[in-house]
Amino acid sequence: xxxxxxxxxxxxxxxxxxxxxxxxxxxxxxxxxxxxxxxxxxxxxxxxxxxxxxxxxxxxxxxxxxxxxxxxxxxxxxxxxxxxxxxxxxxxxxxxxxxxxxxxxxxxxxxxxxxxxxxxxxxxxxxxxxxxxxxxxxxxxxxxxxxxxxxxxxxxxxxxxxxxxxxxxxxxxxxxxxxxxxxxxxxxxxxxxxxxxxxxxxxxxx
Amino acid sequence: xxxxxxxxxxxxxxxxxxxxxxxxxxxxxxxxxxxxxxxxxxxxxxxxxxxxxxxxxxxxxxxxxxxxxxxxxxxxxxxxxxxxxxxxxxxxxxxxxxxxxxxxxxxxxxxxxxxxxxxxxxxxxxxxxxxxxxxxxxxxxxxxxxxxxxxxxxxxxxxxxxxxxxxxxxxxxxxxxxxxxxxxxxxxxxxxxxxxxxxxxxxxxxxxxxxxxxxxxxxxxxxxxxxxxxxxxxxxxxxxxxxxxxxxxxxxxxxxxxxxxxxxxxxxxxxxxxxxxxxxxxxxxxxxxxxxxxxxxxxxxxxxxxxxxxxxxxxxxxxxxx
Numbered sequence: 001x002x003x004x005x006x007x008x009x010x011x012x013x014x015x016x017x018x019x020x021x022x023x024x025x026x027x028x029x030x031x032x033x034x035x036x037x038x039x040x041x042x043x044x045x046x047x048x049x050x051x052x053x054x055x056x057x058x059x060x061x062x063x064x065x066x067x068x069x070x071x072x073x074x075x076x077x078x079x080x081x082x083x084x085x086x087x088x089x090x091x092x093x094x095x096x097x098x099x100x101x102x103x104x105x106x107x108x109x110x111x112x113x114x115x116x117x118x119x120x121x122x123x124x125x126x127x128x129x130x131x132x133x134x135x136x137x138x139x140x141x142x143x144x145x146x147x148x149x150x151x152x153x154x155x156x157x158x159x160x161x162x163x164x165x166x167x168x169x170x171x172x173x174x175x176x177x178x179x180x181x182x183x184x185x186x187x188x189x190x191x192x193x194x195x196x197x198x199x200x201x202x203x204x205x206x
Numbered sequence: 207x208x209x210x211x212x213x214x215x216x217x218x219x220x221x222x223x224x225x226x227x228x229x230x231x232x233x234x235x236x237x238x239x240x241x242x243x244x245x246x247x248x249x250x251x252x253x254x255x256x257x258x259x260x261x262x263x264x265x266x267x268x269x270x271x272x273x274x275x276x277x278x279x280x281x282x283x284x285x286x287x288x289x290x291x292x293x294x295x296x297x298x299x300x301x302x303x304x305x306x307x308x309x310x311x312x313x314x315x316x317x318x319x320x321x322x323x324x325x326x327x328x329x330x331x332x333x334x335x336x337x338x339x340x341x342x343x344x345x346x347x348x349x350x351x352x353x354x355x356x357x358x359x360x361x362x363x364x365x366x367x368x369x370x371x372x373x374x375x376x377x378x379x380x381x382x383x384x385x386x387x388x389x390x391x392x393x394x395x396x397x398x399x400x401x402x403x404x405x406x407x408x409x410x411x412x413x414x415x416x417x418x419x420x421x422x423x424x425x426x427x428x429x430x431x432x433x434x435x436x437x438x439x440x441x442x443x444x445x446x447x448x449x450x451x452x453x454x455x456x457x458x459x460x461x462x463x464x465x466x467x468x469x470x471x472x473x474x475x476x477x478x479x480x481x482x483x484x485x486x487x488x489x490x491x492x493x494x495x496x497x498x499x500x501x502x503x504x505x506x507x508x509x510x511x512x513x514x515x516x517x518x519x520x521x522x523x524x525x526x527x528x
Binding site for chain 2: 065068069090091092093095097099100101102107108134187189191201
């Protein structure tokens, strides 16, 4: 079975937030909800300073703590490694949002829209991705696109090719090769969740 | 230093659920314990034990109110294999059902039903006492909840509030001698709780940025008023002061009931502040580099530069052939 994963090259990320916008368009997420977001990191002290950008989202962990604590089975891990939330089973207890060390989950306390009383064209065109009040949601690696043979929207959109997506179990795949790069690290390994997202750390510009 | 953020997902409703279930179970366990030592408690402690069972049921309603979709609450029973929330749902609901059956039997079917149900209901009550700490411990990002002293504090707090419920004695069935026994128990448990709380704060503040932030929030931050007035004042100091005074002189029934009510309210405040003060790290860390963005530059060097640091090697795009 494949294990879908992502490698994000921090040296290539320019902080344009195109991935965030693409995700919001593709999944018609609620105002304030960003399944993927780009954090700005400023390091060092003058004159040795550096600004980096760190895209963050669900890490689709191999040992997901969110799945472990879910009392209903709504949070589950598919055989291909995707960690998903079945909205029909979610009761909105928020245990998963607290168990996730990567803060990748959002609880929809109430449904909102950008234009009250009116859906945007993106919202109207995606009835299957209906967001349900009182449930938790998160990045799905664009599972509907994967099932259609496409890449996640953030990967397709990234103008600098900072994001790479594929099967980590396939030793010849691009993501598998990149995940073995000396610069490749899993985020916050102390949690022991074995994330399926790797970061390629940036080089220092001398 | 690692940046941290206070949790706000679980607040008063969850605190009331955990506090009441723990206190109610504590009342039942304390009643059964006292009953085992002195048979007269079998009758006189029933109002308090019944109140405890009722409070567990009422507490369960609060967790329903906290759910995003409460009408599907029954789904929470589906994953007892891995989820402490699921286990808690099963344990608390079964305790509530069997406990209500037992309490109903006291008036309708005296005798047999009480003996039959006492053992399973006591076992369930014993399971509820440490439940809050086990549930919170399973949420790993919060180091404050993972500290081993939390596992001791939870049952002690439940037993203290449980003795308070028995002392509240809604029907005033317990005797003056029994009141004295309860006051002695409450005083001893209040001392133990105070020591545990102090030790917990002392230990947690040294456990890292999240622990330090939790302690600061409790002692002098956003939840300090609830902590000092509610959890410490009502939950520890008042029972301790009145209890110690009563033990030295005559036991006044009204004061004993006041102590009981204060212990219960204090336990709920304690649960609330323990929930509300928990902090979690918000930054990613990478092996060997510490928190991202804090603490200096990455040791990795550009291959065009002179050196290569932790595992530094060829560029990624060379490896991938891009």
